[in-house]
Amino acid sequence: MARPDHRASLTDLSRGVPFSRRHIGPSAADQQQMLDTVGYSSAEDLLDAAMPGAIRTTQALNLPAAATEPEVIAELRQIASRNRVMSQMIGLGYYGTHTPPVVLRNVLENPSWYTAYTPYQPEISQGRLEALLNFQTVISDLTGLPTAGASLLDEATAAAEAMTLARRAGKSKSSRFVVDADAFPQTISVIATRAEPLGIEVTVADLSAGLPEGDFFGVLIQYPGASGAVRDHAALISEAHERGAIVAVAADLLSLTLLRAPGEIGADIAVGSAQRFGVPMGFGGPHAGYMSVRAGLERSMPGRLVGVSKDADGDPAYRLALQTREQHIRREKATSNICTAQVLLAVMASMYAVWHGPDGLKQIAERAHRNATVLAAGLRAGGVEVAHEYFFDTVTARVPGRAAEIVHAAADAGVNLRLVDADLVGIACDETTTDGDLLSVWRAFGLGSLSISDLDAATPDALPDALLRSSAYLEHPVFSAHRSETQLLRYLKSLADKDYALDRGMIPLGSCTMKLNATTEMEPVTWPEFGSIHPFAPVEQAAGYEELVRTLEGWLAEVTGYDAVSVQPNAGSQGELAGLLAIRAYHRDNGQAHRDVCLIPSSAHGTNAASAVMAGMRVVVVACDDEGNVDLADLDAKIAKHVENLSAIMVTYPSTHGVYEEGITELCGKVHAAGGQVYVDGANLNALLGFAKPGQFGADVSHLNLHKTFCIPHGGGGPGVGPVAVGAHLAPYLPGHPLHEGTKVGPVSAAPHGSAGILPISWAYLRLMGPDGLAKATASAVLAANYVAARLREHYPVLYSGNKGLVAHECILDLRGITRDSGVTVDDVAKRLVDYGFHAPTMSFPVAGTLMVEPTESEDLGELDRFIDAMIAIRGEIAQVQDGVWPADDNPLRNAPHTAAAVTAEEWAHPYSRQTAAYPGGVTAVKYWPPVRRIDQAYGDRNLVCSCPSPEAFED
Known part of the structure; x- marks a missing residue:
């Protein structure tokens, strides 16, 4: 058988x-x-x-x-x-960038960072809170405004949040908001979507010709403009203030290493995106939007704000501050429905700044600007009219009736340009722009052979003297201490070790669903064919x-x-x-x-x-x-x-x-x-x-x-x-x-x-x-x-x-x-x-x-x-x-969490043992030690500190 x-x-x-x-x-x-x-x-x-x-x-x-x-x-x-990887020179708030490999591998691809939850339990979130405080410091320093949030969803929604902030914080009775006609078109459109249900009238105006007549409660200025134009808005901002308006400036972060900060020209609010600080375009996101405000507006900001408080031992400790969950408390009286941020992307942007430091960021900005100036000089040498005398990284060329033909020719050569209209072409440079890209653009315009080195030597910068930045930024030691990869690798590891994420153990959060994020699911995110695509690239690409x-x-x-x-x-x-x-x-x-x-x-x-x-x-x-x-x-x-x-x-x-x-x-x-x-x-x-x-x-x-x-x-x-x-x-x-x-x-x-x-x-x-x-x-x-x-x-x-x-x-x-x-x-x-x-x-x-x-x-x-x-x-x-075995004010619950420093202190006066404090479930081979003791939340709200404290704050 x-x-x-x-x-x-x-x-x-x-x-x-x-x-x-x-x-x-x-x-x-x-x-x-x-x-x-x-x-x-x-x-x-x-x-x-x-x-x-x-x-x-x-x-x-x-x-x-x-x-x-x-x-x-x-x-x-x-x-x-099926996605075509191109040299992306479209601009409009999205730019090519080089993610430092040490950040790519150890943040974006690291489950210790991407599986962490919102830091509502600050004692076990000190690593990412420190990284977010670094982000806030970057934004505050570059924008010249004292308080920055821990990120918003993108630049357009940040601008819409600035509009509603201006309305509730200002004294004007007007319901009109003025938007720069040179703002990004997607920003204008999102603002319009958000304004209409609230009864806000949006006026899009050419601010190069001055402010419109009539009353308005706020103004949004793009700096530099979508066209690339760099204008001195100080007088316009001063006039807007005299007319009772609050002014928001949507600013390019990289440009602010070279240009006067929005706060220095009078802005009340700055918004924008940190995308070009090492975060791939990803066909539109995710990217960390940002907002910073002048003194007096910090308690009205939307979204999350990281602050510095102290723990039970009096040591500095980070936590979320103020209105972080205000929509849960105020409900229909909330001023924003934002309950999340873009933390992972804000961490990446902050570490990009930590990696490069102020000098490195300035060098990247100078390179992007020099590419733009040389590009413009070549166009002028070939008889093409360049629309603006002053610009940072974006050049608008006037080519009557030829714009579509030129954009198509550039695309055939592997470069995406912006088709503004039938007569205008926009060209944006960034840290990834190469000599080959410049040559391809000139050829698309029908120009002959041009010498990049000769043009570079003969062409001055295209930034107005009155707007050149003289103030310092990123002076905190964290932005100068990690120049070698070994140093940054260890810094990232030290921060991750302070945190509790899903790679360490269970996060049983009701309504938040902290479940497996499988590696196979995550792997494609960093492929260039997904990461390097501009959201406004031609659909066939x-x-x-x-x-x-x-x-x-x-x-x-x-x-x-x-x-x-x-x-x-x-x-x-x-x-x-x-x-x-x-x-x-x-x-x-x-x-x-x-x-x-x-x-x-x-x-x-x-x-x-x-x-x-x-x-x-x-x-x-x-x-x-x-x-x-x-x-x-x-x-x-x-x-x-x-x-x-x-x-x-x-x-x-x-x-x-x-x-x-x-x-x-x-x-x-x-x-x-x-x-x-x-x-x-x-x-x-x-x-x-x-x-x-x-x-x-x-x-x-x-x-x-x-x-x-x-x-x-x-x-x-x-x-x-x-x-x-x-x-x-x-x-x-x-x-x-x-x-x-x-x-x-x-x-x-x-x-x-x-x-x-x-x-x-x-x-x-x-x-x-x-x-x-x-x-x-x-x-x-x-x-x-x-x-x-x-x-x-x-x-x-x-x-x-x-x-x-x-x-x-x-x-x-x-x-x-x-x-x-x-x-x-x-x-x-x-x-x-x-x-x-x-x-x-x-x-x-x-x-x-x-x-x-x-x-x-x-x-x-x-x-x-x-x-x-x-x-x-x-x-x-x-x-x-x-039962009275432990006093109500001195027991392992009231004193939790217990740090390694606390349980190894020379004196131990508590009515329970050190082992009960540190190993309540019994001694195990793996022990998570919280880096700080219980944090005083109220102290942090009363004494608001939202940028990197000095190193001396952490001394005994």
């Missing part, structure tokens, strides 16, 4: 372990153990019990079957090959990007059940705004412009209310019931009261409380019946993928967080991508772009496809997981959250749960009763978790005095148990405080 053949096929053997098995932490056996603890026999049974049947889809996702990692890399290589974007948008539409998607929004907050602007435009086109009421549950993410206000809507809060669900009775009352003006409801699903609400389809029906639209915040989409689609259970629009559900890493607080997905009726109202295809709504980001440079990450994730893998990830995430809840419920009350006591992908541990009984606060528990080797869960959101835990699908059972055991041990420590 022949033996059965158990041999695997060659196909099976070649495919290896499915990627989903690499992505999902618990093995099949581990998951069964977890299911036994939760009380279910299978993941399918658990999902059937937890997720309402009314929202479930019966169809499998229509996505390609999962591919292997080598297959995905090969497919992306093929896609990338970016065929690979266009294919990738179209495919990804289609996949995102499929998994969400919508009809159309735009990836332009470069943060979740901008996705929210884009979705609400689509709803607003839809109502207006239907003759119902009066519909301006947006219903928002009391549990909602703070950005929801802020975004609604920015979209010109009035916020009405809907109550939640004792189980954390939207109170449908209160919803009925609010709908009845506002039925004539109801525009939309914004609801997060699963809810912000981590529960699958049973009444979601009923809620959608009620709002639709009243003429409103339903916005489902997609922040928690990772609890639905493969099982339910918002676009099919009643929603009209959602934004998606690619930096959460779809594996783009958080990068210490950015980059993010927040695509907006809509039903067919809202598709005409997706954001457009002035240099790309247009729609009925303007852009919300500077580039047509937003932060396109990181879209390969989410494309790869979807391709690697396939429909089955995505469903398994969802099931595993829900199982992990319920496992944590099941094991911790007897130690900490689980605040909300849904059907049969189950949660969705996260659970809220209620410490309020514990705090009343023991005095131990949620802060104490969060800081004590550091001693156990963990980043704390989300603190006091959405309910004060609670911890929201999201374990994700990527953490293995051993790490889940380690966290659970730590939380149980901390509950035991709290009991010792309650």
Whole structure:
């Protein structure tokens, strides 16, 4: 009798372990153990019990079957090959740059930097906070304004934020904002998009002819202009101040090493981009926008601000300052919906400045300027008119009727120029510009052989004497101490070692989804075929990007059940705004412009209310019931009261409380019946993928967080991508772009496809997981959250749960009763978790005095148990405080976190041992030591210091 053949096929053997098995932490056996603890026999049974049947889809996702990692890399290589790498001389805020290899490898490609979370726990974020303080110092020094933020999303949105800052901080009663006609076209367009819902009138004026007549509350000047022109705006700024306006200057950072700083010519606000400080163009992003302000405006700035405070020992320590999370606190009264930054890119830009120092940056600027002056001299020598006498790196050539012909000729030679109009060509130089590029440009203009060296020797600089910079910058020692690669390598390593990132251990943040960012997903980001493409390059040169974007948008539409998607929004907050602007435009086109009421549950993410206000809507809060669900009775009352003006409801699903609400389809029906639209915040989409689609259970629009559900890493607080997905009726109202295809709504980001440079990450994730893998990830995430809840419920009350006591992908541990009984606060528990080797869960959101835990699908059972055991041990420590074993003001929780210096001090007067302080879970081979003790937050706000302190501040 022949033996059965158990041999695997060659196909099976070649495919290896499915990627989903690499992505999902618990093995099949581990998951069964977890299911036994939760009380279910299978993941399918658990999902059937937890997720309402009314929202479930019966169809499998229509996505390609999962591919292997080598297959995905090969497919992306093929896609990338369709992008044409050129010498990019288009300008308009995007420039070629050389990323220092030591920064590329040790920041952008280093999981210690890209898997870190926003530094809300400052004691374990000192490395990236120091890097951000360096960034703020670079911006402050170069712009000549005393306070700079820790980055904004891009230059155009930073300019729009400057507009609203000027409006709320100024004294003018006017609603008009004046914008330089020589500003970047994408900046003008984003400002217009943001201004209209707020009732701001935008006047675009040729400021070379002076300020327009009439009143205005603010002015935006481009310096140098989009045309390349360098003008002395000091007198114009002085006149604007006399007329009661606040002045913002959009400045090129590199030019400010040679030109007088905006602060020195009177600007109140400076904005711009740090892209050319070592960050690839990436077809438009991500890049670190910046903002700096004069004294008196720092407490009104949007976004994040890193400040210097002190820890429990009185030593200097960094932390986020002031209004960093103001949209969570002020909600509909928030002045901005910005809740993220571009931290990873700001770190890169700061380290570019650390690497080159003031002299190196100036040399790079001088080289770009000399290339531009020599280029202009060659054009003039050939009889071509150059539009401006003074310029920094961009030359505008006047060639009546020949512009398109010249741009095409240059492209054929591998150089992209800017087609301004039929008569004008723009040419921008940067640190990557070569002699060959200059020769190619001259040939495109039909000029003969020219000698670069002769022109260089004979041509003076093209900067006006009155604007030459004389003030110093980057004098802090950090910008002169790391000239060798060894020095910078060790500096970067020392900063990374101070931080806690996902490469070190679990980050169980509820609502923030800190899961695996796989190396295969990250690898393509740094390929030149993706990194070196200008966002305004001719579409035929970016065929690979266009294919990738179209495919990804289609996949995102499929998994969400919508009809159309735009990836332009470069943060979740901008996705929210884009979705609400689509709803607003839809109502207006239907003759119902009066519909301006947006219903928002009391549990909602703070950005929801802020975004609604920015979209010109009035916020009405809907109550939640004792189980954390939207109170449908209160919803009925609010709908009845506002039925004539109801525009939309914004609801997060699963809810912000981590529960699958049973009444979601009923809620959608009620709002639709009243003429409103339903916005489902997609922040928690990772609890639905493969099982339910918002676009099919009643929603009209959602934004998606690619930096959460779809594996783009958080990068210490950015980059993010927040695509907006809509039903067919809202598709005409997706954001457009002035240099790309247009729609009925303007852009919300500077580039047509937003932060396109990181879209390969989410494309790869979807391709690697396939429909089955995505469903398994969802099931595993829900199982992990319920496992944590099941094991911790007897130690900490689980605040909300849904059907049969189950949660969705996260659970809220209620410490309020514990705090009343023991005095131990949620802060104490969060800081004590550091001693156990963990980043704390989300603190006091959405309910004060609670911890929201999201374990994700990527953490293995051993790490889940380690966290659970730590939380149980901390509950035991709290009991010792309650029982009087340890005093309420001197115990390991109140004194946490414990540094190595603290536990090795000569004197130890605490009523617990040094080992209890440092090794509460027992001595282990690997120990994370926080670099500082608990930080005094209030002190830092009272004594605001937001640039690099002197080295003496750190002396004993």
